[in-house]
Amino acid sequence: MKRKFAKRDILANRGCYSEEQITKLLNQFKSPIHLKTILQNTDVPLKDKFWFLFAKCELDVTTKIELSYELAVIVSKIYNNQYPKDPRVNNCLQAIRDFKTGKITRQELRTDAYAADAYAAYAAYAAAYAADAADAAAYAADAAADAAAYAAAYAAAYAADAADAEITDELISKTIEFLKL
Numbered sequence: 297m298k299r300k301f302a303k304r305d306i307l308a309n310r311g312c313y314s315e316e317q318i319t320k321l322l323n324q325f326k327s328p329i330h331l332k333t334i335l336q337n338t339d340v341p342l343k344d345k346f347w348f349l350f351a352k353c354e355l356d357v358t359t360k361i362e363l364s365y366e367l368a369v370i371v372s373k374i375y376n377n378q379y380p381k382d383p384r385v386n387n388c389l390q391a392i393r394d395f396k397t398g399k400i401t402r403q404e405l406r407t408d409a410y411a412a413d414a415y416a417a418y419a420a421y422a423a424a425y426a427a428d429a430a431d432a433a434a435y436a437a438d439a440a441a442d443a444a445a446y447a448a449a450y451a452a453a454y455a456a457d458a459a460d461a462e463i464t465d466e467l468i469s470k471t472i473e474f475l476k477l
Contacts, residue, residue: 300328332477365392
């Protein structure tokens with residue numbers, strides 16, 4: 297996993313940020329920039345931190361799945377309070393647990409009803425709390441087995457961005473703890 301970045305690396309991997317936006321943000325930091333610094337920065341939305349973490353930090357598939365699961369558990373409380381009769385988020389979490397413990401295969405996670413529930417749940421999850429749910433839904437719809445967890449975490453980040461700061465802080469703290477940063 298990549299933990300430190302030169303400013304030129306971040307500039308080259310800036311996602312949807314303009315060169316001007318990223319340069320202004322980078323002026324706050326001394327190079328190299330540690331991943332923990334990026335995660336703790338309050339000027340970057342949580343969803344963008346998770347995009348960078350999952351897309352640019354070279355996490356292996358297992359780490360993506362395990363971290364996503366941990367983050368999804370944190371934000372599942374929000375969804376369950378909002379939609380107490382909708383089991384899809386809990387079904388998704390169960391599918392991830394089943395995959396982690398070997399009860400279902402990667403192929404089953406990709407093709408079974410578990411996967412359909414997972415994608416639907418996290419698209420719905422994002423829709424409940426995010427202004428731009430279409431983006432999270434697109435990630436979920438395009439997800440392969442290793443990206444299913446990413447879609448969950450990304451949608452969770454959308455949800456947390458729209459939720460209270462306490463949940464956002466808990467997600468960042470859990471990520472830093474999980475990755476031992």
